[in-house]
Amino acid sequence: MASDSSKLEDAIELLVRNFYKHAGGNDKMNKEEFRKIITQDLHHILTYTENKEAVDKLIKSVDKDKDKKISFDEYWTLIGTIAKMLSQHMAMQCQK
């Protein structure tokens, strides 16, 4: 990314780089690599990350094609779900 890229562009790039950092340069993550994102990187937004059963259930629901791997599209769908959750929260705050 260009050195004078915007904060928005940097945020998008960070989200994309984060996938490849955890996927070890592969184009899919295995379940343990994905569990690390949930427990290490999403433990404020997702409140149940210490509950193994809840995390297993989340991973199962994200793995849409049931290949026991997480593709970028599947990862991005979770990020989108979290973003929409946050946006509903902010929309309510805007209406107060």
Next chain:
Amino acid sequence: MASDSSKLEDAIELLVRNFYKHAGGNDKMNKEEFRKIITQDLHHILTYTENKEAVDKLIKSVDKDKDKKISFDEYWTLIGTIAKMLSQHMAMQCQK
């Protein structure tokens, strides 16, 4: 967001806050507010932002329900398209 939130959580929050900043606290943006995001915040990733016609075309394609406004979901779809573009670019770099 908690003060010790992760970089990933901060990036998601920034993307969501950016929508509401430009939407002036409303739950939809008008076309001029959305044009500002494209020309100010995405002008490195999107190379044609100085081309008014190209930007008009992009806005039209993002406005899925043709209500002349941009909802959070429509905004997020564009962010997802850009993220997937970046991810394909990074995936190719990983395979070199």
